[in-house]
Amino acid sequence: xxxEKITVRMENGQxxxxxxxxxxxxxxxxxxxxxxxxxxxDLAPTRNGLxxxxxxxxxxxxxxxxxxxxxADIDRLNPGLRKSRPR
Numbered sequence: 001x002x003x004e005k006i007t008v009r010m011e012n013g014q015x016x017x018x019x020x021x022x023x024x025x026x027x028x029x030x031x032x033x034x035x036x037x038x039x040x041x042d043l044a045p046t047r048n049g050l051x052x053x054x055x056x057x058x059x060x061x062x063x064x065x066x067x068x069x070x071x072a073d074i075d076r077l078n079p080g081l082r083k084s085r086p087r
């Protein structure tokens with residue numbers, strides 16, 4: 001199983017590749033680090049909906065994708081979630 005990875009921008013301008021723990025249009029949970037030295041971070045959509053932002057250990061982390069782009073990624077990766085089942 002290959003974990004999904006995304007690239008986030010730190011407040012000093014550097015980019016970092018992190019592992020996605022859970023992904024929804026309403027928020028993304030990421031894991032920074034590996035092993036016992038990992039830290040979870042919740043990214044919430046910004047007010048204008050053009051990015052996701054969060055804070056880890058006092059540092060700002062930004063994922064520069066809109067809510068629509070994230071929802072499209074979710075639908076593309078798992079199309080079975082959107083289909084209704086017959087009763």
